Amino acid sequence: xxxxxxxxxxxxxxxxxxxxxxxxxxxxxxxxxxxxxxxxxxxxxxxxxxxxxxxxxxxxxxxxxxxxxxxxxxxxxxxxxxxxxxxxxxxxxxxxxxxxxxxxxxxxxxxxxxxxxxxxxxxxxxxxxxxxxxxxxxxxxxxxxxxxxxxxxxxxxxxxxxxxxxxxxxxxxxxxxxxxxxxxxxxxxxxxxxxxxxxxxxxxxxxxxxxxxxxxxxxxxxxxxxxxxxxxxxxxxxxxxxxxxxxxxxxxxxxxxxxxxxxxxxxxxxxxxxxxxxxxxxxxxxxxxxxxxxxxxxxxxxxxxxxxxxxxxxxxxxxxxxxxxxxxxxxx
Amino acid sequence: xxxxxxxxxxxxxxxxxxxxxxxxxxxxxxxxxxxxxxxxxxxxxxxxxxxxxxxxxxxxxxxxxxxxxxxxxxxxxxxxxxxxxxxxxxxxxxxxxxxxxxxxxxxxxxxxxxxxxxxxxxxxxxxxxxxxxxxxxxxxxxxxxxxxxxxxxxxxxxxxxxxxxxxxxxxxxxxxxxxxxxxxxxxxxxxxxxxxxxxxxxxxxxxxxxxxxxxxxxxxxxxxxxxxxxxxxxxxxxxxxxxxxxxxxxxxxxxxxxxxxxxxxxxxxxxxxxxxxxxxxxxxxxxxxxxxxxxxxxxxxxxxxxxxxxxxxxxxxxxxxxxxxxxxxxxxxxxxxxxxxxxxxxxxxxxxxxxxxxxxxxxxxxxxxxxxxxxxxxxxxxxxxxxxxxxxxxxxxxxxxxxxxxxxxxxxxxxxxxxxxxxxxxxxxxxxx
Numbered sequence: 144x145x146x147x148x149x150x151x152x153x154x155x156x157x158x159x160x161x162x163x164x165x166x167x168x169x170x171x172x173x174x175x176x177x178x179x180x181x182x183x184x185x186x187x188x189x190x191x192x193x194x195x196x197x198x199x200x201x202x203x204x205x206x207x208x209x210x211x212x213x214x215x216x217x218x219x220x221x222x223x224x225x226x227x228x229x230x231x232x233x234x235x236x237x238x239x240x241x242x243x244x245x246x247x248x249x250x251x252x253x254x255x256x257x258x259x260x261x262x263x264x265x266x267x268x269x270x271x272x273x274x275x276x277x278x279x280x281x282x283x284x285x286x287x288x289x290x291x292x293x294x295x296x297x298x299x300x301x302x303x304x305x306x307x308x309x310x311x312x313x314x315x316x317x318x319x320x321x322x323x324x325x326x327x328x329x330x331x332x333x334x335x336x337x338x339x340x341x342x343x344x345x346x347x348x349x350x351x352x353x354x355x356x357x358x359x360x361x362x363x364x365x366x367x368x369x370x371x372x373x374x375x376x377x378x379x380x381x382x383x384x385x386x387x388x389x390x391x392x393x394x395x396x397x398x399x400x401x402x403x404x405x406x407x408x409x410x411x412x413x414x415x416x417x418x419x420x421x422x423x424x425x426x427x428x429x430x431x432x433x434x435x436x437x438x439x440x441x442x443x444x445x446x447x448x449x450x451x452x453x454x455x456x457x458x459x460x461x462x463x464x465x466x467x468x469x470x471x472x473x474x475x
Numbered sequence: 476x477x478x479x480x481x482x483x484x485x486x487x488x489x490x491x492x493x494x495x496x497x498x499x500x501x502x503x504x505x506x507x508x509x510x511x512x513x514x515x516x517x518x519x520x521x522x523x524x525x526x527x528x529x530x531x532x533x534x535x536x537x538x539x540x541x542x543x544x545x546x547x548x549x550x551x552x553x554x555x556x557x558x559x560x561x562x563x564x565x566x567x568x569x570x571x572x573x574x575x576x577x578x579x580x581x582x583x584x585x586x587x588x589x590x591x592x593x594x595x596x597x598x599x600x601x602x603x604x605x606x607x608x609x610x611x612x613x614x615x616x617x618x619x620x621x622x623x624x625x626x627x628x629x630x631x632x633x634x635x636x637x638x639x640x641x642x643x644x645x646x647x648x649x650x651x652x653x654x655x656x657x658x659x660x661x662x663x664x665x666x667x668x669x670x671x672x673x674x675x676x677x678x679x680x681x682x683x684x685x686x687x688x689x690x691x692x693x694x695x696x697x698x699x700x701x702x703x704x705x706x707x708x709x710x711x712x713x714x715x716x717x718x719x720x721x722x723x724x725x726x727x728x729x730x731x732x733x734x735x736x737x738x739x740x741x742x743x744x745x746x747x748x749x750x751x752x753x754x755x756x757x758x759x760x761x762x763x764x765x766x767x768x769x770x771x772x773x774x775x776x777x778x779x780x781x782x783x784x785x786x787x788x789x790x791x792x793x794x795x796x797x798x799x800x801x802x803x804x805x806x807x808x809x810x811x812x813x814x815x816x817x818x819x820x821x822x823x824x825x826x827x828x829x830x831x832x833x834x835x836x837x838x839x840x841x842x843x844x845x846x847x848x849x850x851x852x853x854x855x856x857x858x859x860x861x862x863x864x865x866x867x868x869x870x871x872x873x874x875x876x877x878x879x880x881x882x883x884x885x886x887x888x889x890x891x892x893x894x895x896x897x898x899x900x901x902x903x904x905x906x907x908x
Contacts, residue, residue, distance in 0.1 A: 182581030189577070282678045283705060290683035290705060291623065294601060297608055309609050311580065384573050386602045390679055391572045431515070431567060432578065445515065 150331035160414075171319055175312045182432065184311045188383070190424040191318045192376050197405035197416025198325045199372025203365040204402060205410035206338055208345030210263075213270030214401045216277040217370040219393035220247045221377025223281070226293040226387050229305065236306040240378035247374035248367050255363040271395060278393040292388025295381065306382040314383050321375060329413055332368070341365055342411070373401065407455055409464025418463050426451065504559040506833055508823055509582030511575055511593035511603055514567035517709050518595065518733050520765050521812060525595060525618070526565055527805055528813035532820035533561045535797070543796045545851045547824060555831040561824060564588060568599050575599035579606040589833045590614060592819050595812075597621030598680040604632045613838045615826070617819025618812055620758070621684045625866040631835075633842045633861050635822050636815050637870035639681075639757070642780045643688045645872045646755060647696045649778075649891045650727070653753075653902065658890065660899025666697075669753065673702035673725035675716055675732075675740065676757075682708070682731040685757050689729060701725050708736040717743040727753035734760035738769055745773055745907040752903035754778060755874075764807040767877060767885050775879040776904040781811030784875045784887050786897045787855050794853040811873075814853050822847065822859055855895070876901060 153161055174187060196214065204211045224243030228234040254273050261269050282290045298307040308314060332338050340361045343351040352358055381387050400423075408419025430444035459465040510529055513522040534540075537560040540548040552558030564586050568575035575594050582588045583606065590613040594600045600619040607614040608629050616624065616634040620642065625634050649658070656663030674689050676682035683705060693700050702723040706716050717740065720728060728751045732740060737760030754777050760766055761779035785808035788795035797817060798809045809817065822845070827833070830841035847859040849869070857869040874891035878898060888898035 180581070181584035182577065185577040185580055282683075290678040291621075291680050292598065292601075294605070294627070297605060380573070384576050384602055385605045386572055386576075386598075388572065388598055388680060390598065428574075428577070431569070431574075432581065 146331055146335075149334055150327040153330065168323075171322075175315055181311060182428075184315060186425055186428045188311060188315055188318055189428060190420050191315075191322045192379060193401070193404050193420040193424050194417045195318070195322055195325045195376050196373050196401040197408065197420055198329050199369040199376075200401050200405045201329065201369075201410060201416050202332060202341070202372075203362065203369045205405060205412070205415065206333065206345065207341040207362055207365045208411070209362060209366075210267040210402070211270050211366070211369070212267050212395075212398050212402055213272075213274035214369065214373050215393045215395065215397040216274040217247045217251065217373045218377035218380065218397060218401075219277065219281065219387075219389065220250060220370075221374030222381040222387045222392040223287060223293070223377075224374075225378040225381040226295055227287060229295055229381075230293055235304040236378070236382055237304065240375065243378045244371045244374045247370045247377075251367040251370035252363060255366040259359045259362045259366070271398070274393065274398055275395060278389045278395075281389040281393060288388070290389060292386060292391070293381075295385045297385060307385075314379075318379060321379065325372060325375075326413075326417075333413060337361060337364060345411070403452070407452060407462050409462035412464045415462055415464045418467075422463060423448075423452075504557065505562040506553065506556065506559050506827060507562050507564055507586060507588040508820075509566060509579070509586060509588035509591045509593075510563045511566045511568050511578055511582075511591065511599065512595055513570045513599075514565065516569035516571075517735055518570050520734055521759070521763055522567070522595065524764065524807070524810070524813050525816045528801065528809065528816035529563055529565075529592070529820050531797075531801055531804065532817045533563050535800070536561055536820070536824045540796075540800060543793065543800070545793050547821060547851065550824075550828075553824060553827050555828045556833070561820070561827075563592075563820070568594055568596075568603075570596050570599060572596075572598045572602040576602040576606050579603040583607070583610050583612050588612075589827070590823065590835075590838060592617060592823060595619060596679065596681065597624060597684070600624055601680065604629060607631050611835055613826075613835055613842060615819055615822050615842070617822075618815040619681075621680050622688070623680075623684065625864040629865060631839065633822075633865040633867075635818050635859055635867045635870065636782060637872055638866065639685050640688055641870070642757065642872040643685065643692050645874055645891060646689075646729070646757075646780060647692045647698075649874055650698065650753070651696055652891070652893060653900075657893050658900045658902070659893065659896040661902045664902065669698070669726045671699050671701045671723075671725045672727045672729060673704075673720050673723050674700065674729040675702075675704040675706060675720060676730065677708035677732055677736055678705040679708065681759070685731040706736070708733045710736065710739075713739050713743050716740070717747055717749065720744070721747050721749045725751055727751060727755065729755050729757070730761065731757040732760040734763050734765060737761050737766060741770055741773060741777075748907055750906045754904045755780070758782075758811055762811045762875070762887075764810055767887070772879050772883065772885055773907065774877040774885060776901045776906075777877045778890070779811075779875050779877070779887070781873050781875055781887075782854060782856075782870070783809055783811045783814035784873055784889050785809070786875075786887065786889050787853075787873075789897075790895070791853070791855060793851065794855075797853050809853065817853050818859065821852070825859075 200214055203209050221243040224246055225239045228239035258269050301308045340356050344358055348358055404419035404423050405416040409415030426448055434444045512525045535548050539551045552560050566578040568578055591607050592615050594603045595618055597619040600616055604614050608631050614632050618636050620639045622638045622640045652658050653664045654666045676686040704716050756779045758780045762781045788798045801809050825847050826838055826841045826845055830837040849858045856871055859867050860869050862868045873889055875887040876890045877885050878888050880886050889895050890900045
């Protein structure tokens with residue numbers, strides 16, 4: 144009960160932040176009614192999905208300060224569990240998704256235990272490696288479709304049990320609900336014992352250890368929470384795209400994208416991953432589609448994308464949220 | 476009073492024109508077709524070539540091409556739709572299946588296209604065609620060759636190109652032909668000299684399904700596979716893969732690669748002075764214009780599976796005429812990929828003309844009943860006719876060999892089917908000194 148209260152309690156944020164959250168929530172709620180095009184809707188779905196991924200990454204990468212670049216493997220586990228259970232045994236999404244999350248949790252404990260013997264760059268490299276190894280296994284494992292991937296059967300009529308809808312509006316509201324569950328959880332998490340312990344570990348591991356914090360165990364727990372978050376998103380990707388292969392759900396570029404969005408938005412802040420996704424997802428999708436497809440200026444979107452990332456990170460390493468806070472301080 | 480009359484006249488003329496103009500423009504109606512290609516990313520070079528070929532074909536249909544002797548080049552629009560022009564709306568999927576699906580939704584729901592074409596990568600074609608199937612919008616695929624695409628029971632998906640199963644069979648027919656002395660300019664090679672095969676295929680949908688098919692045919696035709704490699708087409712380095720191939724000392728090396736990885740693989744193998752007797756690539760990277768341009772004489776003796784070789788233009792009039800326009804405009808000959816893009820747009824035009832409507836159901840019926848005669852295609856095919864799975868049953872593949880000519884230039888000669896061979900086969904593969 145206390146935890147739910149904590150999750151819903153945003154009173155430690157400034158008035159401006161709370162008002163922004165309300166306006167933003169109202170916007171999300173009525174967005175499909177605003178008559179936006181279908182492409183805008185797909186962009187919004189991607190934004191909510193990557194916000195969810197980013198929030199997950201933020202536990203270990205932001206609050207815990209561990210540079211984690213292997214989240215795609217857990218996206219893959221979530222996606223493959225849903226797809227395979229649906230294709231092999233026709234198991235509904237509502238059952239297969241939690242199973243995917245449990246598998247991701249279990250796997251993250253197994254991987255996390257040896258991984259957190261490493262620190263800094265070595266840890267980052269190890270996370271990349273584990274993800275690449277898993278992708279290679281899936282690329283060659285015929286039982287799970289190997290590199291050909293898995294195609295989910297198309298249901299002609301809307302099917303809530305298997306999460307198949309013709310209209311993206313349903314998917315939009317579903318991912319929005321997941322987004323809010325993630326947001327409330329993170330609001331609780333940052334105020335939880337583990338949240339404080341992680342911040343302490345980030346600031347000074349030796350000091351944290353001297354206070355009796357089990358550093359490795361804390362990191363493993365945060366790593367597993369992050370994995371569960373992205374596995375939920377992975378499950379969603381499977382039913383939304385109706386096709387997954389190791390390249391689309393386990394690629395290194397996906398891991399980097401997840402970390403990049405959270406870092407650019409502002410790691411270790413509740414709003415950071417959301418701001419990062421709100422900034423990068425539309426930039427990537429709209430610019431790519433507009434410049435590459437309509438205008439024939441192929442590749443220009445990559446340049447703009449890269450330049451913006453460089454400018455933000457050079458100006459304020461704490462990301463966009465860092466810039467906002469800086470401006471606010473100057474204002475007051 | 477007079478001025479009032481003028482104003483009234485002007486008003487009437489204006490109102491009248493508002494009524495008449497839409498009728499005048501009705502003849503100039505546009506039919507939008509969404510085309511998804513990889514215009515950026517690793518396959519950008521191929522994607523842009525495909526885009527050019529599609530644009531050129533749409534231009535031939537819309538504005539006519541006096542020197543091309545097929546009815547389509549005189550149409551100036553779709554005849555049965557009041558001369559309506561085809562407008563292609565391109566979308567760049569970068570080779571990413573989820574991006575392809577999102578763009579397909581944009582094309583269908585926002586741009587209101589009549590149908591879709593593309594998407595080159597079989598993995599992207601899977602998600603794009605799934606979107607088309609959900610919305611009941613026709614999709615004609617021009618160049619994705621994964622056999623699985625037409626084995627899904629889709630009602631809104633048709634594929635003009637032959638698929639990899641057909642092409643891989645051609646490869647083994649050529650190998651068999653070599654052992655039986657059927658190949659032009661080569662005496663029968665004892666089978667034991669060609670017994671051991673090795674493959675390296677890129678690891679997406681395209682490469683992995685070719686790999687599987689090669690394994691099946693090797694068993695059927697009695698060959699051994701000594702090395703099996705799947706690699707990432709985006710890999711910055713292929714040294715370990717090349718080393719594994721060289722170490723296995725296979726009689727034949729078989730590849731499935733996109734452009735950048737094909738170039739990297741050959742350069743790496745050249746650096747190792749790799750030796751083999753038979754060097755074959757499964758289309759894609761191996762037959763792009765940039766492949767020969769970049770590697771020059773290093774590819775003397777390299778074989779590529781394709782569906783179109785510039786030499787076809789010498790034996791097929793319409794191929795020569797359209798190729799001449801393409802070459803004049805872009806400086807390159809048509810390739811297997813670009814020629815299929817031409818056929819893709821052409822198939823769309825014929826389907827629309829036969830449907831006499833842009834209603835999806837009418838187009839679906841037209842596609843199922845379509846029969847484009849061989850003489851109207853740039854391809855050396857028997858025509859375009861779809862079976863109940865949506866697969867064109869009249870397509871066929873070619874195998875070409877890059878050969879160094881006396882002037883030092885590289886030319887692609889037809890070596891399979893044997894009856895179409897335009898030059899003696901170079902055997903064994905000369906390799907790199």
